[in-house]
Amino acid sequence: MFGIGDKVVYPMHGAGVIEAVEVREILGARQSYYVMRIPLGEMKVYIPQNNVDHMGLRQIVAPSEVPHVLSVLRQLHVEEQGNWNRRYRANLEKLRTGCILAVAEVVSTLCTREKNKGLSTGEKRMLETARQILVSELILVENVSEEAAQHLVHNACS
Secondary structure, three states, rough: OOOOEEEEEEOOEEEEEEEEEEEEEEOOOEEEOOOOOOOOHEEEEEEEHHHHHHHEEEOOHHHHHHHHHHHHHOOOOOOOOOOOOHHHHHHHHHHHOOHHHHHHHHHHHHHHHHOOOOOOOOHHHHHHHHHHHEEEHHHHOOOHHHHHHHHHHHHHHH
């Protein structure tokens, strides 16, 4: 279980801080929710406590992991072969894992493809989403501003 003040990652949404635990009634059922604030866009997300394991909620990585994340961003990754739809699904599965290294791999792969061949509209949106997920976690891990975290990601991908 997590507590108020914990820094966590919610796959497909990004990293944030648990601000509260609230009980809400939805469709006649009362349930406890973590209230998580994501620093990018000051978005609040309500996460049902009884689905935390299924949803992949996890603690943010340790600061000692950041160099490894940045090295993944710098690596050339073998791109999924086939049409954009197959690549999109493969990358989406990586993002759904919530693993910061998998997210970094998606960012790296899509950045490389963007430079070399261009991206479909869906892949452009996915790249932006993956970058935001990565940046949101780096903000909390490194205790830096959004601009500084974006700079880290941009420099590693260049």
